[in-house]
Amino acid sequence: MREFTVKFHPQGKSIRVTQGTDILSAATRAGIVVSAPCGGEGVCGKCRVIVDKGSVKTESSRLVDDADRKRGVVLACQTLVESDVEVTFTKESLEAHEHLCHEAEDFTKGVILKRENKFPLSPLISKVYLELTAPTADDGTSDLDRIMDALKGRVGALRLSTRLTNIKHLSEVLRESDFKITVVLAYREGAQEILSLEPGDTTGSNLAFAFDIGTTTVAGQLIDLKTGTILGTRIAFNAQAVYGADIITRMIYASEPGGMAKLNSGVVGNINEMIDDLIKANKVNLGDIYAIVAAGNMTMIHLILKIDPSGLRKAPYVSTVSAFPPVSAAELAIEINPRGIAAFLPGVSTYVGGDIVSGILACGVAENDDLTLLVDIGTNGEIVLGNREWMIGSAASAGPAFEGSGLTCGMKAVSGAMQRIIIDANLDVKFETISHVAPKGICGSGYIDLLSQMLKRGVMGKDGKINRDTASGRIRRVDNNYEFVLAFASETAIDRDIIIRDDDIDNLKRSKGAIYSAIISIINKVGKDITDVKKIYIAGGFGNYLNIENSIFIGLLPDVERSIYEFVGNSSLAGARMSLLSRDAFNATEGIHKNITYMDLAAEPGYMDEYIAALFFPHTEIGRFPSVRL
């Protein structure tokens, strides 16, 4: 095999590779971090480079349009080195490191905010400062008993325990600190465990993390347990995405040699990076963090715990564990205080996980008298219907489109994402981005606005095809696809136009169809009608904005009285936070997960029919959307 040199601009780095190596691999080996959320499959179109010199063999991609092709743009992952070459990275390929975490606002909204104070502040981690009297000849109580006796007066009748590591250091800590110590206690399974003994009074600082672990998106928050204050929020695309966009592919990957380790370190890496970033931003010590509470789907939690998820994929689809005991964070390589714990909210079934149990807790579904619906729009659209007496839950594979993944210009709900979009009668586009900066892409709530506006203005037909007869310079044909330009390159923060294409719409159409048809199927299953539902909570990683009217207009949500809808933001993260801050809340998840009956949509005879009917804007049965006038 011949060897060639690849030189990268603007970094100025070079590397020798064998003929036929792809440029993405070469760059990775040269230590350059390139944005490639699809992991080099050629489907995300982010790793765009310009070949300046030399000869390459490249697969033409629909993601590179004619104008770009002319200036030499290729996808690094689809381009093989055939001579010495020099390439320049586009701004986009280097700027948006999709898996890295981004600062985000807290998205909690509506009923959850009102409910957060309902649970008394009794965090999973508590700190007690003790000033003990030193032992004397008359008082020969052992060091540990001395602490236990003092604690009993302070924390009530809870069972106390500790581990050998603490006992070994006990004598030393007590004497060095003159018998003035802080005991760090963790609440687990009805008992209090002494996690650690710290010299002096450290009760001033008690911090922990809440996480929502999704297939596509991971969100984390640093919480002050003394006050319940959120000190910062981060979100990132799940780093596992390079091993497959959907959960099934990842389960299959987990069963391959070395697969589990890679998936595990991907998501644990996400968690650690967020912890590190938030600790630095808030100038606090890692040693002060004694707990994380995470809510996530069943597969994600299995992968964090390195439990084989293969049972989740094969009939009868049983998980190894649904209620997880808290474990040592260090055992999971989660970088907080080495004595800290990691707790996970319990799930219901393979496809209705702790994230939805968390959402039910956050919204109070299990406390309502009225029939309540919770719809969590994620890669798996999870739906729970019920009230204080019964609940039924299901999951629809909606795909990651509403999280901004898998679309030509999709992105997470972070700075630079178009989140509100209006198309006027002249087909001019007005938009608002998160943080009011120049746009980089479109997030889920932006896509909902966009589809509804395109439908309303006739830019797109009811079948979701861009109307080729529309007179507008924003509509153009690329190969056999039509695309609509929202912002031309000069208006954006990336070096190309922000567009939506026919196949993006197709993707979004399947997502909205899956969610709507799941809602209807679950309501039909229990013999109810949509009009029997008195409250609908919509959750998901939509940033701080979701237009319910537009969601109905495109047929994502049922056309019912608007006032029963409430957008609550990331309810899974909010529930994890509530569980961290209150033992009552944490204990409540136990009851919730046992109270939900799981319904398998794939086994419902009418589901497929509902789904196909929902692959239309707003719906094939227009009578179901009386308020939508087209």
Add this chain to the structure above:
Amino acid sequence: MPIELIREKYAGAINTVEIGKSSSPNALKIGGQTGLPFLFDEGKMPNAPIIAYEILDCPPDDWPENLKESYGRVVKNPAKWAKACVDNFGAQLLCVRLESMHPDKGRRNVEASIATLKAILSLSAVPMIVLGTGDDERDNEIMPRVSQALKGENCLLGVATQNNYKTLAATCLADGHSIIADSPIDINIAKQVNILISDMGYDAKRIVMHPTTTSLGYGMEYVYSIMERGRLAAFIGDRMLAMPFIVFVGDEAWKTKEAKEFGKVQGINWEITTAVSLIQAGADIIVMRHPDAAKSVKRYIDWMMGKQ
């Protein structure tokens, strides 16, 4: 004790579609029924199902010999072939498939094919269904020309699909033809195509649906239930499913090895049985190939209609 039969009565009706010049005595009406096929106690069936004889605009190269021989030498000349169908077998409706213009079948130029169509029209004065090549890109080139050439004939042109309906719908609208809306054995998609076509300003009452079928032995019960479901939806008032059905029985039946490889009689019987099943499912236009099969099915229709 006498048993009282339960009789369903429906409020809705299937649209009546007229094919052929209304001034012509040969013009036909299909549809218009208010109940399931031949259940005359439940609803009316003002128009009998009609058999259309399928011919090509060129000699058929992939029809089995058993089938081709039934027409003899005339298959070499589409106009004579058409005339034979009308004169010898009593065809009331012709279905011309424009196969010669297909990119894989010689890509004959459109003027030549239009001349063939005109020749057919002048020799046989019955209404006509005209089908494109089945290649979307080619059909979008040729069908506007064909449609224009047949302006005033009130033909039924096909087929408009979910992914390619605009050109054909626009051209049918301009030239006053009825249109065939195709869907892949799915009631929802059938309805979606009907909505899309009528959203272009095309009168939904001039659409004829092709639900996609199969032949005997290849999943007939599924097709049957899809067609029946569409009908029941129409009878309870769904205007976007109230279109008559067209089914391509000859094409489906003569594709099977049972029809091609086990002698002439079995092939004919295969086509007959497929046709009868689909008529019972609600088919309004039955496009057939073998004249003996078509004659048998015609007798069956007359016999069933005689009970009205």
